[in-house]
Amino acid sequence: MTRWGKRPTDVADRAGPPYRVPPPVARDLVVWPDAFGTRFMVHVDVEEEFDWSRPFDPADRATSAMRAFPAAHRRFVDRGVPLTSFVDHPVVSDPASVDILAATLADGRSAIGAQLHGWVTPPFAEASPGDGYAGNLPRALEAAKIASLTDALTTAFGAAPLIFRSGRYGIGPDTIDLLAARGYRIDSTIRARYDYRGDGGPDFRAVGSAAYRAGPLVELPFTTMFAGLMRHRGAGLYDALGAIPRARGVFARAGLLQRVSLTPEDMPIRDALQAVDAAVESGLRLLVFSFHSPSLEPGHTPYVRDARDLARFWRWWDVMLDRLDALGIAPTGLAEVIDASAV
Numbered sequence: 001m002t003r004w005g006k007r008p009t010d011v012a013d014r015a016g017p018p019y020r021v022p023p024p025v026a027r028d029l030v031v032w033p034d035a036f037g038t039r040f041m042v043h044v045d046v047e048e049e050f051d052w053s054r055p056f057d058p059a060d061r062a063t064s065a066m067r068a069f070p071a072a073h074r075r076f077v078d079r080g081v082p083l084t085s086f087v088d089h090p091v092v093s094d095p096a097s098v099d100i101l102a103a104t105l106a107d108g109r110s111a112i113g114a115q116l117h118g119w120v121t122p123p124f125a126e127a128s129p130g131d132g133y134a135g136n137l138p139r140a141l142e143a144a145k146i147a148s149l150t151d152a153l154t155t156a157f158g159a160a161p162l163i164f165r166s167g168r169y170g171i172g173p174d175t176i177d178l179l180a181a182r183g184y185r186i187d188s189t190i191r192a193r194y195d196y197r198g199d200g201g202p203d204f205r206a207v208g209s210a211a212y213r214a215g216p217l218v219e220l221p222f223t224t225m226f227a228g229l230m231r232h233r234g235a236g237l238y239d240a241l242g243a244i245p246r247a248r249g250v251f252a253r254a255g256l257l258q259r260v261s262l263t264p265e266d267m268p269i270r271d272a273l274q275a276v277d278a279a280v281e282s283g284l285r286l287l288v289f290s291f292h293s294p295s296l297e298p299g300h301t302p303y304v305r306d307a308r309d310l311a312r313f314w315r316w317w318d319v320m321l322d323r324l325d326a327l328g329i330a331p332t333g334l335a336e337v338i339d340a341s342a343v
Contacts, residue, residue: 135172
């Protein structure tokens with residue numbers, strides 16, 4: 001296994017059966033107002049640095065990559081793009097990082113949300129620090145961790161966060177109810193069309209990229225589309241190919257079918273542009289992009305290992321933002337999305 005290989009599965013992650021997120025019914029889909037048009041959001045998982053190939057460690061709380069955040073924020077704001085920052089416990093516990101993030105709110109559209117990394121968020125129970133998916137925790141412990149993180153963010157930024165993400169897409173059967181009890185309005189944990197059962201996580205294969213109402217909250221899935229000549233056969237064909245060794249890779253290389261999330265991290269720009277075209281073709285009204293804050297500085301993630309990778313990261317954004325502008329897809333911020341989804 002390379003240093004940046006797949007993270008080992010923790011025993012605690014396998015404690016219960018995988019959670020299969022049910023697909024929304026038609027009446028639960030968000031109907032965006034005509035004035036909203038087609039828009040996009042940029043989400044940032046603002047988190048500590050850690051070795052992605054090693055077991056989770058509650059002592060991993062370094063936040064040195066945050067020094068790159070102000071310049072990155074300026075680059076996005078110069079293009080009119082607000083950032084929605086999903087901040088976890090190590091970051092909100094660091095005064096310098098809090099000052100950096102507080103400054104981003106001065107643009108009037110960027111926002112602070114919560115990101116729960118269970119292994120570094122108190123309270124800690126004997127088996128909990130290594131839990132990779134917070135939704136697998138006992139309800140009371142997941143609730144306590146959500147409360148701890150929410151209270152820390154409220155104290156640091158003077159307002160309670162309204163949008164939440166469970167790290168590693170770790171939603172569970174209790175998560176939505178627990179968030180509603182704390183006043184959250186939006187969850188954005190789901191990575192559409194992905195399946196983490198092999199690592200003890202949830203199954204999102206039945207969930208597409210459209211925003212929908214999940215009880216009292218709105219769910220904003222991380223946008224994933226199928227690209228390629230056979231994209232209209234989508235999830236059914238992709239699942240079938242998964243049963244055949246290397247079939248998905250063959251179909252992707254042949255330009256027939258590929259699953260693409262809207263992120264510069266391990267998603268080539270050519271594929272991502274095809275995914276945007278597929279999203280527009282399907283009538284998707286809100287596109288959700290995402291990346292991890294440690295990718296803003298080389299050496300902290302498998303996606304940005306050196307200066308060349310970082311330059312590629314920023315070229316990806318330049319090309320993508322140009323395409324979105326050409327398509328008339330405007331950037332939007334959290335407050336605008338909350339207002340539009342409440343109609």
